[in-house]
Amino acid sequence: MTSKEAILSESAQIVKSALIERGLETPMLPNELSPEVRKDKIEHHMREILTLMSLDLNDDSLADTPRRIAKMYVDEIFSGLDYANFPKITVIENKMGFDEMVKVNDISLTSTCEHHLVTIDGVATVAYLPSKSIIGLSKINRIVRFFAQRPQVQERLTQQVLVALQALLGTQDVAVKMDAVHYCVKSRGVMDSTSSTTTTALGGKFKSNPATRAEFLSN
Numbered sequence: 001m002t003s004k005e006a007i008l009s010e011s012a013q014i015v016k017s018a019l020i021e022r023g024l025e026t027p028m029l030p031n032e033l034s035p036e037v038r039k040d041k042i043e044h045h046m047r048e049i050l051t052l053m054s055l056d057l058n059d060d061s062l063a064d065t066p067r068r069i070a071k072m073y074v075d076e077i078f079s080g081l082d083y084a085n086f087p088k089i090t091v092i093e094n095k096m097g098f099d100e101m102v103k104v105n106d107i108s109l110t111s112t113c114e115h116h117l118v119t120i121d122g123v124a125t126v127a128y129l130p131s132k133s134i135i136g137l138s139k140i141n142r143i144v145r146f147f148a149q150r151p152q153v154q155e156r157l158t159q160q161v162l163v164a165l166q167a168l169l170g171t172q173d174v175a176v177k178m179d180a181v182h183y184c185v186k187s188r189g190v191m192d193s194t195s196s197t198t199t200t201a202l203g204g205k206f207k208s209n210p211a212t213r214a215e216f217l218s219n
């Protein structure tokens with residue numbers, strides 16, 4: 001374990017190990033650079049890219065764009081590449097023995113396509129059947145957001161949320177559904193402005209029990 005990993009929260013470590021074990025981790029290289037150093041380097045390279053596109057960065061509207069992009073990448077839209085940003089998770093004992101489905105509908109989902117680095121815009125629905133633990137509701141939204149803030153393909157994003165919740169809740173009985181518009185399909189390439197893509201990842205009873213599956217997939 002590196003010194004950087006040693007300061008990760010217990011939740012972040014549990015989730016990271018579960019993804020690696022399932023072969024679902026985002027392809028990433030070790031990165032020991034601080035966020036500030038990464039921003040400086042990205043700013044430098046972004047300046048080169050924009051100049052190669054023949055933009056005049058002396059213009060006052062463009063002058064700060066390389067820095068803005070660097071900050072946006074590291075602190076915002078790709079912040080989920082750093083497990084130091086994994087949300088604080090509150091899992092509490094299921095003392096009330098709640099054993100029916102908990103389902104969070106229509107979680108806002110904004111991610112970035114890893115093939116073109118343009119927006120993926122959609123919603124996620126996440127459910128689980130409580131076993132020993134229940135999780136603070138907002139934490140489900142935060143976990144979706146953490147993994148959305150990486151370059152993604154929708155299939156992997158859906159599965160990462162599934163495996164993260166399975167690991168944190170100690171149950172296989174988790175389900176995730178995502179419906180999203182890919183701007184690489186909408187604003188360029190095939191230029192289809194009406195299609196959307198639905199992906200599901202089902203674990204435990206959501207996969208094996210038709211009634212549970214149907215209850216989740218119905219609205």
Ligand SMILES: Nc1nc2c(ncn2[C@@H]2O[C@H](COP(=O)(O)OP(=O)(O)OP(=O)(O)O)[C@@H](O)[C@H]2O)c(=O)[nH]1
Nearest residue numbers: 113114115116152153154155182184185188189190
């Ligand atoms: N399976 C999957 N494919 C995706 C996702 N996001 C983007 N893509 C696709 O990734 C593919 C990349 O294909 P390429 O042929 O290498 O790229 P391209 O020449 O830009 O392709 P076009 O988009 O068809 O113009 C495209 O078909 C995209 O639609 C995703 O989340 N999941």
Ligand SMILES: [Zn+2]
Nearest residue numbers: 113115116184
């Ligand atoms: Zn794309």
